[in-house]
Amino acid sequence: MRLKVVIIIIGLIFLSVGAFAQKSTQSKSKLMLNGKKVYDMYCQACHQADGNGVPRLNPPLAGTVYVTGSKTRLIDIVLNGLTDPLEINGEEYNNPMAAHSFLTDQQIADVLTYIRNSFGNKAGVVTTAEVKKQRAKK
Amino acid sequence: MQKIILVVAMLMVLNIVVAQPKQQVPIQLPTGFSSKIVANDLGRVRHIAVNSNGDLYMKLDRLVNGKGIYRLRDKNNDGVMEDTLAFGNYTGTGIAINNGYLYATSDQTIYRYKLDANQNIVNPDQPEIVVDGLINKRQHASKSITFDKEGNLYVNIGAPSNVCQEQDRQKGSPGLTPCPILENAGGIWQFSTTKTNQTLNDGVRYATGMRNALGIDWNNEVNDLYVTIHGRDMLYQYFPEMYDQKRGAELPSETFYRVKKGDDCGWPYIHWDHFQNKKILNPEYGGDGKKEGAPNAISPLVGFPGHMAPNALLIYSGNQFPAKYKHGAFIAFHGSWNRTPEPQEGFYVVFVPMKDGVPTGKWEVFADGFSGMTPVTNLSAAKHRPTGLAQGEDGSIYVSDDKAGYVWKISYNK
Numbered sequence: 035m036r037l038k039v040v041i042i043i044i045g046l047i048f049l050s051v052g053a054f055a056q057k058s059t060q061s062k063s064k065l066m067l068n069g070k071k072v073y074d075m076y077c078q079a080c081h082q083a084d085g086n087g088v089p090r091l092n093p094p095l096a097g098t099v100y101v102t103g104s105k106t107r108l109i110d111i112v113l114n115g116l117t118d119p120l121e122i123n124g125e126e127y128n129n130p131m132a133a134h135s136f137l138t139d140q141q142i143a144d145v146l147t148y149i150r151n152s153f154g155n156k157a158g159v160v161t162t163a164e165v166k167k168q169r170a171k172k
Numbered sequence: 173m174q175k176i177i178l179v180v181a182m183l184m185v186l187n188i189v190v191a192q193p194k195q196q197v198p199i200q201l202p203t204g205f206s207s208k209i210v211a212n213d214l215g216r217v218r219h220i221a222v223n224s225n226g227d228l229y230m231k232l233d234r235l236v237n238g239k240g241i242y243r244l245r246d247k248n249n250d251g252v253m254e255d256t257l258a259f260g261n262y263t264g265t266g267i268a269i270n271n272g273y274l275y276a277t278s279d280q281t282i283y284r285y286k287l288d289a290n291q292n293i294v295n296p297d298q299p300e301i302v303v304d305g306l307i308n309k310r311q312h313a314s315k316s317i318t319f320d321k322e323g324n325l326y327v328n329i330g331a332p333s334n335v336c337q338e339q340d341r342q343k344g345s346p347g348l349t350p351c352p353i354l355e356n357a358g359g360i361w362q363f364s365t366t367k368t369n370q371t372l373n374d375g376v377r378y379a380t381g382m383r384n385a386l387g388i389d390w391n392n393e394v395n396d397l398y399v400t401i402h403g404r405d406m407l408y409q410y411f412p413e414m415y416d417q418k419r420g421a422e423l424p425s426e427t428f429y430r431v432k433k434g435d436d437c438g439w440p441y442i443h444w445d446h447f448q449n450k451k452i453l454n455p456e457y458g459g460d461g462k463k464e465g466a467p468n469a470i471s472p473l474v475g476f477p478g479h480m481a482p483n484a485l486l487i488y489s490g491n492q493f494p495a496k497y498k499h500g501a502f503i504a505f506h507g508s509w510n511r512t513p514e515p516q517e518g519f520y521v522v523f524v525p526m527k528d529g530v531p532t533g534k535w536e537v538f539a540d541g542f543s544g545m546t547p548v549t550n551l552s553a554a555k556h557r558p559t560g561l562a563q564g565e566d567g568s569i570y571v572s573d574d575k576a577g578y579v580w581k582i583s584y585n586k
Contacts, residue, residue, distance in 0.1 A: 078512050079409045086552035088509040089575070090233070094552075115342075119310065128310035132342040 062147070065159060069148025072141045076134060077149070085153030093120055093127040096153035105146070105160055109168040112142050139165040197544035197555050199580060204494070207539070207580045210253055210570070211244055214577030218265035219316065219484060219560040220570055221274070225291045228253060228562075228579065230572060231267035231276055233314075240264065241276055243293075259296035265314035265386075267560075270365065271323070279313035280306045282327060282363075303370045307332065307357045311340075312384040316484075318397070320390050323365045326397060327375075330384035331358035335404045335456050336440035343410045347456030351440050354380050358439060360388070360399065360431065381436040381469055387428075387485030393499045394529035397431045400482035400503050401472075403443055404454065405510045414461040421511035424452075425475030426482050428503065430529060438469030446475030473524070473531055479508035480518030484561040484572075487526075492567025493584045500525045503535075504558035504571060507543060507551065515547035521558055521571055539571060539582060 080092040087094035095101045100122065101108060115133035119126060134142070139162040146165075150157035199207045211217070216233040223229070228244045236242070239258035247255045266277030273284040274293065283299035302325065306315060312330030319325055333340050336351035336358075351358070356372055359380035363370055378397070387400030408420020415423060424443030431437075438444075442451040442465040451466050453459030476482065484504040488497050505518035521539040525532045544555035560572035568583040 074513070076409075079406065079510060082509065082512055082551055084550040084552060086550065088551060091509070126310075128313070130311065130340055132339065136343075 062151075062159060065144050065147045066151060068141075069144035069146070070152075072137065072145035073148055073152075076137070077145065080129065080131070085149065085155075087127070088129075089125065091127060091129045092131075093122050094153075095149045096155060098122050101149055102155050102157040105158070105164055106168055108146055108150075109142065109160065109165050112137070112146065113169060135169070139169065198541050199582075200540045201582060202538065204586060205582055205584050207582045209578055210581045211242075211572075211579035212577060214242055214579075216263075216574045217242075217560065217572040217577045217579060218314065218574055219267045220562045220572045220579060221267045221269050222562045222564045222570060223269050223274075223287075223291055224565050226253075226564065226566075227291060228570065229267050229269070229274060229276075230560075230579065231264055232577075233263045233265060233574060235261070235263060236577075240278075241267070257293070257296070259293065260299070266317040266327070268317050268319065270319040270325075273365075275302070275317055275325070277315040277317060277327070279310075279315060280304065280308040282306075282315065282317065282325070300368045302365065302368055303327070303363050303372075303375065305371045307372075312402070314384075314386055316386050316388045318388045318390045319365070320397075321392065321395070325363045325365050326360050326378060326388060326390070327363065328382070328385040328388050328399070329357045329359060329361055330386070330402075331382070331439065333358075333383075333440070334406065335383075335454055337456055341406070343406075345456070347440055347454060349441070349457065353440075358382055360385060360397065362433075378433055379431045379435040379437070381438045381441075381466070383439040387482045387503060389485045389487045389501075391430075391487045391499075391529060392489060393487070396529060398485060398487060398501065399429050399431055400485045401427045401429065401437065401439075402481055403427065403478060404440070405479070407443075407455070411455045411461075414455060417514060421478060421508075421514040421517075422447075423478050425472070425478060426480050426505075427472035428474040428476070428482070428485070428501065428524065429470065429472045431470075436466070436469045437472075438466035442466040442469060444472055444475045446477070449475070474535055476503075476505075476522070476535070477517055479510040481506035481508060483559045486561035486563055486569065488563065488569070490563055490567025490569075496525055497523065499527055499529075502538060502561055502569060504561050506557045506559055506574075507548065507554055509551050515549055516543075516551050516554070517548075519543035519548060519554055519557060521561070539580075542571075542573065 085095040117130040142165045143162045146160040221229045230242045241260035243257040244253035245255040246253045262278040264278040282303040286294040309332035311332040316328040337345040339345035360378045361375040362378040363375040384402040385399040403424035407415040425446040445452045453463045453465030483506040486502040501524040503522045507519035508516045523538040524535045542556040556573035557575040559574040562570040
């Protein structure tokens with residue numbers, strides 16, 4: 035009897051973990067899909083379809099800690115733009131980036147999740163709550 | 173001992189192998205022409221100059237072994253430039269030889285080095301400063317130079333801006349009228365070569381309304397200045413209701429101008445549209461894709477497809493090439509980025525036939541294949557990007573590449 039209960043409980047745990055994992059995968063792929071839409075419209079002109087940017091002008095999004103590192107710094111760059119000199123892997127980039135605060139919290143969360151998990155990058159998702167918090171700090 | 177010799181010998185062999193070009197893409201040329209790689213792996217080679225004795229000078233925009241200027245010389249006249257001299261501890265784009273001096277530029281300073289009777293640099297570590305303190309706000313900061321026959325120097329001071337909006341590159345930000353940038357940038361300034369330590373105020377704003385005239389050369393046949401200008405970015409991205417994806421890739425035109433003193437090419441108020449053959453008012457200044465503007469601005473000689481980035485201009489004065497090339501213009505197109513997601517364009521050298529200072533026919537691609545692929549879907553995959561042009565004493569021309577640091581010599585073999 036006790037054994038059965040234990041098995042059932044373990045089974046339930048497995049099931050729920052499985053379901054949770056599935057749900058999280060689904061929502062992430064949806065984030066990625068929505069993120070790509072935002073990327074194609076507002077980002078790829080400068081950062082390019084492969085996320086490698088343009089030498090001397092527009093910085094790459096692939097393989098840089100600016101993208102895969104601090105989320106707050108990354109959110110701030112999207113909200114406020116960036117005009118300071120930027121050096122990535124020994125290369126300086128000279129075109130200013132415009133502020134993109136006109137994007138919604140959801141769009142910013144989606145696109146940042148997208149760039150953090152595209153072009154060979156692998157980093158955590160960005161949530162709308164995180165974007166909202168940074169926007170409130172402005 | 174023998175081992176050491178063996179190791180040293182192996183290292184030498186390795187070194188020679190390393191010195192060979194790592195990649196070779198086939199360059200396509202018209203019948204009768206051939207190309208040869210004369211420099212490679214020097215990184216960001218921007219503009220180049222060839223001296224009367226055949227020395228090749230290259231201005232680097234990223235230091236290689238701490239140096240920003242490289243000179244290659246063929247000491248034993250065997251056709252191979254085996255002797256290397258490196259000097260100058262600054263990055264930049266412009267380089268040219270004029271009246272016994274080598275001139276080179278950083279993004280804010282024009283330097284020069286005296287050449288002796290044997291065409292050696294007298295003091296490579298102590299150049300004179302011809303002009304200092306030119307505007308350098310990083311964007312469009314390259315300082316290209318050329319000279320007339322009266323001892324004047326001409327320098328491109330690019331506008332540190334896309335289209336002189338209140339907020340640069342901000343979608344929806346209006347354009348400024350008048351554009352304050354034009355006071356000390358966005359044009360060509362003329363300086364005397366008889367003075368040193370000059371600043372902007374010692375020069376004359378020779379021509380204005382140029383976003384970034386990176387290609388610049390003096391046409392000795394007609395004694396006028398010629399330039400190629402990089403057109404504005406982002407027509408489609410900012411104004412999709414007026415410019416669809418394809419039109420935004422093709423427009424605005426990259427332009428080739430003949431420039432006289434006092435001329436205005438119309439930036440930032442208009443762009444050239446080579447489909448309509450008109451100066452079209454930029455939408456930031458009230459344009460709708462059709463309305464014309466800047467009635468006093470001059471029109472270009474040629475409007476090329478958009479965004480291809482004409483980085484260098486050479487008016488051909490040599491006798492080696494067939495007659496049709498004499499007095500015509502070679503233009504090195506760096507290759508585009510602002511056509512995404514359409515395929516990128518450019519990455520070639522174009523020829524414009526000219527006589528008496530005006531085009532006599534359609535432009536044509538002269539040297540192609542630098543990108544190493546067709547089409548170029550991702551700019552980062554392009555192998556080479558043409559950036560500089562120079563003409564040798566024998567009438568050959570040289571093309572530089574700032575992606576992999578190559579220089580090709582192109583000759584006509586009859």
